[in-house]
Amino acid sequence: MIKDFSEATGLVERNLKKYRLAGISFLVLNVLYIIIAWWKIPPVDLAMSKVVYGGFVMFLVLVLILTPLIFRGKKTLVQVLALIYGGRVIFSIYSLIGGDAFPAVPYLLPCVIFMFYLLGRAAWDWP
Secondary structure, three states: OHHHHHHHHHHHHHHHHHHHHHHHHHHHHHHHHHHHHHHHOOOOOHHHHHHHHHHHHHHHHHHHHHHHHHHOOOHHHHHHHHHHHHHHHHHHHHHHHHOOOOOOHHHHHHHHHHHHHHHHHHHHOOO
């Protein structure tokens, strides 16, 4: 009985390590994403800059809210985020091939691919 409990606890702890890695990397890679996007964004007028920078701030707030939830091991949330990031990867590659991509896409695509892998690794036990 005790052996079964310790094995089950070890399995949960090992899976939780994947979620913790996904949570920390979600925060770090999204902050890096914001920095690169901010660096590569074309100049905008004053009225539009409030919208653009407000969007960056809202994105950062959303990341700060979702990071602890990923860190705690919310499997459904991680699966949904992995699917969203998978769609972003496909759309980014499609826009790069089509030639009408935002100038920052080649710089941001590695962040999105790596984030998709880490979220998928936690959600579906990838190696």
